[in-house]
Amino acid sequence: MVKLAIVYYSATGTNYKMAKAAEEAATNQDVEVRLLRVAELAPEKVIASNTAWNDHVEATKDVKVATTDDLEWADAILFGAPTRYGNAASPLRQFIDTTGKSWAEGKLANKAVSAFTSAQNAHGGQEATILSLYTTFYHWGAIVVAPGYTDPILFKAGGNPYGASATVGENGDFDPIVLDAVKVQTKRLLDIAARLT
Numbered sequence: 001m002v003k004l005a006i007v008y009y010s011a012t013g014t015n016y017k018m019a020k021a022a023e024e025a026a027t028n029q030d031v032e033v034r035l036l037r038v039a040e041l042a043p044e045k046v047i048a049s050n051t052a053w054n055d056h057v058e059a060t061k062d063v064k065v066a067t068t069d070d071l072e073w074a075d076a077i078l079f080g081a082p083t084r085y086g087n088a089a090s091p092l093r094q095f096i097d098t099t100g101k102s103w104a105e106g107k108l109a110n111k112a113v114s115a116f117t118s119a120q121n122a123h124g125g126q127e128a129t130i131l132s133l134y135t136t137f138y139h140w141g142a143i144v145v146a147p148g149y150t151d152p153i154l155f156k157a158g159g160n161p162y163g164a165s166a167t168v169g170e171n172g173d174f175d176p177i178v179l180d181a182v183k184v185q186t187k188r189l190l191d192i193a194a195r196l197t
Helices: 015-026 046-050 051-059 068-073 090-094 100-104 124-141 152-156 176-197
Strands: 001-008 031-037 077-082 111-119 165-167
Touching: 001 068, 001 090, 001 100, 015 077, 015 111, 015 165, 015 176, 031 068, 031 077, 051 124, 068 100, 068 165, 077 124, 077 176, 090 176, 111 176, 124 165, 152 176
Parallel strands: 001 031, 001 077, 077 111, 111 165
Antiparallel strands: none
8 A cells, every 4th residue: 555645835725725635636546645734934923914824724733744754654745835936935845854864864765756836826936846846856866756748637737747736816716627637646646656666
């Protein structure tokens, strides 16, 4: 049985919804899944000043916080975070920065990994964010599993071959077809992980 860790950061809920879509795709298969959020870094005062952010933090407080043990446990890891200046949001990057010991001991090598993201506009660094994450995974010796153009839904969801990406409007809405793209990406990740285990 393949073990999947879905590790995400979400401020107002977009990447959480994408992570939940991945979890749904995985639970329809013979897979053990852990849905995990990374710890929030922003001060409570800043979070409280944004109603959507504050509401989301409160709504997901019971989601387990990821640890490096979760990464070592997994055969496949799917990361998700919003784009910040062409990179993953700092809470996810900070979590990844704690993986040095696991990396040095070879405990992240040969794992199947993939990533998804979101931004407020289509050219807001979505591809750069995913590619910057993949650079880290290459250093781990992990096997990067991009969705490519393996399913027509990927074209309909915006055509990002590196990983699913949502373009989010000011009101927090995005095209729900992106969730289907996340599901396709998750199934591909699990298929490759199964071949590696």
